Amino acid sequence: MKLNTSRETLLKPLQTVAGVVERRQTLPILSNVLIAVSGGHLNMTATDLEVELIARTPVEGATDGETTVSARKLMDICRALPEGAAVEISESKGKLAVKSGRSRFSLSTLPVGDFPLVPKIEGATQFSAAAAQFRNTLARTQFAMAQQDVRYYLNGLLFEITSNQLRTVATDGHRLSLCDCPIEGKIAKPVQAIVPRKGILELQRLLGDGDERVAVTLSDNHIRIELGEAVFTSKLIDGKFPDYERVIPQGNMKRLVGDRETLRQALHRTSILSNEKYRGIRLKLGNGTITAIANNPELEEAEETVEVDFTGEAMEIGFNVNYVLDVLAVLTSQEVEMMFIDSNSSCLIQPRGEKDSRHVVMPMRL
């Protein structure tokens, strides 16, 4: 392998993949990056066995070949070179030589065959989606994922794929969020897959603001997402997601419509004096108003009333205010709808005028 290029051409893909390079280093080769040159492309691959990232860059006049070398050291070298410097890398006899100007580096390599790549993804479901919508779908649900729950199937985001839509669902047992995203592709039969928490967080970091499309491939064991110059692959959680439809309240509900930002700010202010551990807040629904009341063990109290569109029977309900604030923060609509049954039933929150996302928050007895 031989490659003449600039510092930036090397550095950008390295920085993209460096995030998943194993820090704990259970296996020495996981601290390495796999560098492969073929067909005029430079591919850099890093893995921590849960998430694999490949960054692609076109290169010119390169000789094909592949090797693995310490990601950290190669990145530090590239960073330390002057901006715009020309770099030559070449591999021979188990060493990777990096030359730039009068600098010479010789890095030790490990065999490519030892690098635990994800094998070819077979028998797969494939579809594509607009990057912006895809990112939005993740953002609107990922906050509700459980963290280190013994119900391990909750420590991730459910991808449910039907003929023309992707639905993501996350729940930690106290609240649930789901969001739909239109997709294109041939889906033979509906598929469910749970992507682990770590993968989702990494994926969010990768998804840019661009309006390109992302291509998603799903097999029994992995999900692979191609976003422009990066290819993201994550293992899936080996479990079955609970039947979330049953959790979403339905039927005859009291409907409240309010300005999202006004509600969010009011709740946020009130929450300052709620119990720091339980974060409980009481909502009093009256004719055309909602009153948020919080108090804490120090006997301090906060109360704020917001004008809303509500004409049902008056009621009172308690929530963990963080759950409600999380939802109000990720929505983008001007107004939100909150649907209640009674003070012992879950509340459904959804953006007004949009049908693609729904959020359920369980009440709290205060």
Add this chain to the structure above:
Amino acid sequence: MSVELGAPYPWHGPMWGRLQSGWRSGRLPHALIFHGMPGVGKRAFAEAFAASVLCRNSDDKGRPCGICGECQLMAAGTHPDITRVEILEDKKEIGIDQIRELREVVTLRSHRAGFKVVIVDPADAMNVNSSNALLKTLEEPSGDTLLILLTARFGALLPTVRSRCQAVAFPTPAAADAEAWLRGVLDRPDDAPALLALADGAPLKAQYLAGQDALPMAAGLIRELEALATGKSDPLAVAERWAKSDIPTTLSWVGGVLYDLARLKFGGVPSLINIVSRTSPLHDFASRTDPGPLFEMIDRVREAQRDALTSLNQQMILEGMLLHWNERFTNMNKRAKS
């Protein structure tokens, strides 16, 4: 890390066959405990079994093909679907964080679309917390997972762990089998019986001892014992020297010699005594002493072995034991003279 890929050791034959047929017919439980004394090849067996389970083309005897991608990764020690939980450097136990990490790995789908194998070695290094953290995984791992726990102290595992696994006992191989194998791997095959005796019959331990110059060391210990027995040596000076050695090994060897003396006395077949010469004063001592004092001396070795695991001053433990022995030896010598 190099991994033993070949067929397991000859004395593993029946066990290998049984587990392989269980595996092939899908009757193998998802959690196994391999237990047996150190040096009988439990780990090598577990690694070989894992290689066999992960290889895509292993033959009907369970031998991995050695050429597929899985075998290559196994050989490089980088197979992503095998997780080894061991005592970390500078640690004495397998901590709960390691088990929590393991739990996360096991709940994910496999990397190479095959099985996931977990080897916990030694399982008795898990403390109560980590053992409890493993219970849920042991009971109901996600699909396609094989958990193998290794231990030399089966009884030290929590009953709740034991009851969730199928136990597979690794007996010490028959002396003849062990010796035949050991002769094949030693530079000086004739050392085999003595080394096996020092290793309590465990062939791999015997092989390890051969590389550690164990025989000269054992001979040195016996000379020290002889000097003590004839009153030519100062027990305190001996304790000082032994305190610098690997104390558990030293104790197990000198203990072994005393056991042998007792066996000899009752007409049993000694093992270690083979490396003690016939003309040794120890034989003399054994033939003349009463069983009582001899067994008291053995008890002191046991006590010292137990105390050596605590934070007590190691040299003082040895001093206590050796002063006691010295008294016995002196009494005997006095009686001989009178």
